[in-house]
Amino acid sequence: MRVINIKQDNPNADYALYLIDQEIKYSQAIGNKVIVVIHGYGSHGMGGVIKNEVKKYLPHLKKEKIISDFVFGENWGDLNPTKQLIEKIDPETILNQNLFQINSGVSVILI
Numbered sequence: 363m364r365v366i367n368i369k370q371d372n373p374n375a376d377y378a379l380y381l382i383d384q385e386i387k388y389s390q391a392i393g394n395k396v397i398v399v400i401h402g403y404g405s406h407g408m409g410g411v412i413k414n415e416v417k418k419y420l421p422h423l424k425k426e427k428i429i430s431d432f433v434f435g436e437n438w439g440d441l442n443p444t445k446q447l448i449e450k451i452d453p454e455t456i457l458n459q460n461l462f463q464i465n466s467g468v469s470v471i472l473i
Contacts, residue, residue, distance in 0.1 A: 363452045364394050365460070368412065369402040375415040379457065386429065386473065396452040398460055414437040416469055423471075428465050431472045435465040448472055 366385045367379040378401065385397055404410025419434040433444045438461055440446075448470055449455050460468045 363396040363398060363454050363458065364389055365398045365400065367400040368416075369400060373412075375411050378412045379415060382416070382471075386423075386471070389473050396448055396455055397471040397473070398455070398458055399469045399471060400460060400467065401469060413467070420469060420471065422472070429471050429473055433470045433472075435461075435470070437467040438464050438468075438470070442471065445470075447458050 364385065366381060367450045368381045373381070382397075382399060385399075389395070391398055399416065401412050401416045402410055404413050417434065420429070420434075423429045424431060431441060431447070433448065438445055451472070455461055455470070460469070
């Protein structure tokens, strides 16, 4: 599992999505299967620009078969079948501090 903080240094949304693309390519090259993306949840929990763009971008990547699947942090519940699959593939996700509870400031990508 790799963790990438795309909100660090306050990039614009295009650059944040570029960082996701680069991390996917790198993870594929090294055989990593899970990426935790920290994108933040926006001001006062309302959903910032980066979060909203990530929420549009990940379904596109799945449709294009660039990634296998994803889970938005607000859906990171025990009954989510993709979460269960991710934890089987990479049990270390259980220990990730960003994933102890439902967290709308992160998303998890399955390569």
